[in-house]
Amino acid sequence: MNKTMKWKQKSMAYMPYYVLLLPFVSTYILFMLYPLIQGFIVSFYDWEILGEKAYVGLKNYIDLFHDPVFYSSLWHTILFVLLSVPLLVVVGLGLAMIIHQPLKGQIIFRLIFFIPTVLTVSVVASVWSAVLGSYGGMANTIFRMFGASQDILWLNNPTLAWISVIVVTLWWTVGFNMILYLAGLQDIPDELYEAARIDGANGWQSFIHITVPSLRRITLLVTFLQVVASFKIFSQVYLVTTGGPAGSTRTIIQYIYEVGFKKYEFGPSSAMSYIFFFVLLVVSMIQFRISKERS
Amino acid sequence: MKKGLIMMMLCLIFVFVSACTTNTNSENASSGNTKDAEGKTKVVFWNLFGGGDGAVMTDVVKQFNEAQQDIEVEAITQEWGEFYTKLTTSVLGNKAPDLAISHATNVLLLKTVGVIQPLDDEARHVGIDFSKFTGESPEITTIDGDHYAVPMDHHAMLLFWNKSLAEQFGVLDDNGQPNFSNYDEFVQIMLKIKEQGGDIAPLDVRGKGTHPFRFWYSIYKQMGGEDLYDNTTNKATIDPEIGVKSLKAVYDLFQTHKVIPEGIDKNNAEIFINGQAVFFISGTWDVNNLYKGMDDNVSVMKFPQLFENPGIYADSHTFVLPVNPNRDDKTTEAAMTFVKWVTDNGWKWSEAGHLPTLEQVMQSEELREQPLREDYKDVVNDMVFLKPNPKVWFASYNQLMDIFDGVWINKFSPEEAVKKIEQVINTALE
Numbered sequence: 001m002n003k004t005m006k007w008k009q010k011s012m013a014y015m016p017y018y019v020l021l022l023p024f025v026s027t028y029i030l031f032m033l034y035p036l037i038q039g040f041i042v043s044f045y046d047w048e049i050l051g052e053k054a055y056v057g058l059k060n061y062i063d064l065f066h067d068p069v070f071y072s073s074l075w076h077t078i079l080f081v082l083l084s085v086p087l088l089v090v091v092g093l094g095l096a097m098i099i100h101q102p103l104k105g106q107i108i109f110r111l112i113f114f115i116p117t118v119l120t121v122s123v124v125a126s127v128w129s130a131v132l133g134s135y136g137g138m139a140n141t142i143f144r145m146f147g148a149s150q151d152i153l154w155l156n157n158p159t160l161a162w163i164s165v166i167v168v169t170l171w172w173t174v175g176f177n178m179i180l181y182l183a184g185l186q187d188i189p190d191e192l193y194e195a196a197r198i199d200g201a202n203g204w205q206s207f208i209h210i211t212v213p214s215l216r217r218i219t220l221l222v223t224f225l226q227v228v229a230s231f232k233i234f235s236q237v238y239l240v241t242t243g244g245p246a247g248s249t250r251t252i253i254q255y256i257y258e259v260g261f262k263k264y265e266f267g268p269s270s271a272m273s274y275i276f277f278f279v280l281l282v283v284s285m286i287q288f289r290i291s292k293e294r295s
Numbered sequence: 296m297k298k299g300l301i302m303m304m305l306c307l308i309f310v311f312v313s314a315c316t317t318n319t320n321s322e323n324a325s326s327g328n329t330k331d332a333e334g335k336t337k338v339v340f341w342n343l344f345g346g347g348d349g350a351v352m353t354d355v356v357k358q359f360n361e362a363q364q365d366i367e368v369e370a371i372t373q374e375w376g377e378f379y380t381k382l383t384t385s386v387l388g389n390k391a392p393d394l395a396i397s398h399a400t401n402v403l404l405l406k407t408v409g410v411i412q413p414l415d416d417e418a419r420h421v422g423i424d425f426s427k428f429t430g431e432s433p434e435i436t437t438i439d440g441d442h443y444a445v446p447m448d449h450h451a452m453l454l455f456w457n458k459s460l461a462e463q464f465g466v467l468d469d470n471g472q473p474n475f476s477n478y479d480e481f482v483q484i485m486l487k488i489k490e491q492g493g494d495i496a497p498l499d500v501r502g503k504g505t506h507p508f509r510f511w512y513s514i515y516k517q518m519g520g521e522d523l524y525d526n527t528t529n530k531a532t533i534d535p536e537i538g539v540k541s542l543k544a545v546y547d548l549f550q551t552h553k554v555i556p557e558g559i560d561k562n563n564a565e566i567f568i569n570g571q572a573v574f575f576i577s578g579t580w581d582v583n584n585l586y587k588g589m590d591d592n593v594s595v596m597k598f599p600q601l602f603e604n605p606g607i608y609a610d611s612h613t614f615v616l617p618v619n620p621n622r623d624d625k626t627t628e629a630a631m632t633f634v635k636w637v638t639d640n641g642w643k644w645s646e647a648g649h650l651p652t653l654e655q656v657m658q659s660e661e662l663r664e665q666p667l668r669e670d671y672k673d674v675v676n677d678m679v680f681l682k683p684n685p686k687v688w689f690a691s692y693n694q695l696m697d698i699f700d701g702v703w704i705n706k707f708s709p710e711e712a713v714k715k716i717e718q719v720i721n722t723a724l725e
């Protein structure tokens with residue numbers, strides 16, 4: 001009797017909080033949970049959007065295993081993660097270290113590196129298409145001013161296209177990592193560095209033995225976020241290279257989009273999404289395990 | 296206090312910048328179809344015409360709206376690459392427009408997916424006579440005996456050249472036409488320009504995507520190649536030998552002889568207008584802006600016959616009625632009235648360079664007066680259309696274009712490419 005009354009009292013006490021959570025939870029259920037489940041169901045169907053929807057069991061999944069473009073797209077995404085994550089983490093840290101110095105105009109530097117992250121992808125893609133384009137693109141024009149005799153065809157060669165995609169992504173998103181690292185750097189007490197200096201440590205040793213360990217938590221966070229973000233790459237590649245040249249930069253999300261919205265085959269498209277979801281889940285679990293062990 | 300204020304301002308600016316860069320193009324106008332404030336019947340019309348084409352279509356719509364008082368057509372342009380996706384999803388979401396454009400070769404697929412409806416009765420009601428339309432379009436847009444489209448234009452591949460540059464390099468004959476009658480001679484004059492040309496490119500063609508594909512398809516057909524796929528067996532039917540030969544013919548221009556500079560993309564027209572190339576392979580869609588940029592210094596002919604048979608890649612823009620339960624009969628009639636007006640006055644749309652589909656308009660004085668039209672009107676005799684397929688619109692199918700792109704940049708050999716083409720088509724149709 002007493003227990004139930006206490007429980008009721010507690011519930012009543014927390015009621016306002018539940019009410020405040022309600023809008024978010026209902027939106028979440030409607031726009032995240034429901035499509036998640038619905039999409040999973042669709043992946044077992046030959047889902048004609050304006051016609052008969054036929055149940056086909058695992059056919060969509062099995063067909064994917066014979067699809068070379070599925071493999072190449074998935075591989076391209078994984079390759080992008082492998083190349084971009086170390087780069088974005090290290091450059092983010094590097095920029096933060098530089099800006100952390102007591103330079104004049106520090107705020108302006110922070111702004112310059114952070115502003116690209118605020119831009120939408122269409123703006124970023126427009127700008128970089130103009131920079132990387134052939135016959136009058138900004139990059140080639142500058143190189144020619146310095147004496148280059150030939151244009152570099154950034155978007156015409158598979159390797160160069162990859163470099164372009166990574167450079168664009170770096171320019172666009174490294175500012176975010178930089179800000180996270182800056183916050184972390186500011187938390188490291190100056191006394192540690194002073195003590196190290198007194199003990200005769202040089203800059204590099206301070207960096208390795210004080211800065212890096214102190215930033216462990218932030219590094220884990222940045223890496224974790226970056227891996228997930230890099231796996232989700234789609235828009236900037238699609239807008240700058242359209243997955244080219246000759247499909248060599250097509251990412252898995254682009255293929256999911258093309259199969260679903262260009263071929264109108266939502267069954268295989270959903271199946272791919274779920275395989276991708278599974279891959280991401282495994283990667284996240286591995287990361288989680290690693291971070292648990294570390295801390 | 297001041298710092299806080301500055302920070303707030305900066306934050307607001309950031310928010311403003313990121314919010315303002317959203318794409319405000321399309322979703323807005325869908326039909327709902329009642330009369331507008333002035334009592335006119337409103338027709339929402341989606342098309343995919345950008346650039347020069349877009350400007351002409353805007354003008355055509357304006358002229359129609361001004362020519363009568365009962366109907367107001369609202370034209371919305373969706374980007375070429377995303378047009379069909381948006382059209383289909385709009386039908387799905389019950390927000391379809393009243394009238395739309397479709398390529399003739401894509402009508403079969405749109406009908407199969409359920410995006411468009413037959414329009415025989417609606418067309419006849421306003422006096423449209425299907426027997427008057429020329430070319431293949433009426434036939435390929437008739438499915439199970441019903442018409443699903445009204446053809447508006449023919450657009451096809453053309454060969455342009457810079458008159459002064461061509462004269463300078465001595466590649467024209469006494470009639471001012473390029474001096475070749477087959478593929479080998481064509482290559483010869485390109486090589487001649489390359490030797491003397493310095494920085495000026497002999498031939499300007501986009502290095503990837505639909506342009507070089509259409510170039511190849513024309514050559515493939517000129518060599519006598521069969522259709523690329525069979526709709527009943529759902530298998531690729533590309534002729535292996537002719538496939539390799541035709542791919543090699545285009546590949547040689549890109550890689551072996553290197554008479555086409557690498558990496559040309561959306562700036563292809565610009566390069567030609569700026570006098571950086573002598574010859575330019577493109578289509579009717581570029582006639583208008585080339586003439587604007589180069590005036591009488593540009594000459595044109597239909598895409599040349601380089602092999603045994605005539606064959607020029609072409610397609611047709613047609614009017615279709617999207618499936619739209621919100622559209623009432625009055626609006627349908629208004630939409631079809633607009634369609635009849637545009638086709639009857641086909642020279643207005645031909646300002647964009649495309650050719651009309653009604654014979655009487657082809658022979659009209661107004662068309663004759665448009666620059667260059669007489670030079671390439673004969674393209675309509677040699678047109679070859681990509682075969683429509685109910686499952687995939689191969690004219691814009693990225694996975695297929697990728698294989699061709701791979702040949703032009705020397706990623707695959709023609710032999711490898713033919714195998715991959717078969718593979719991609721078979722996978723797409725299974």
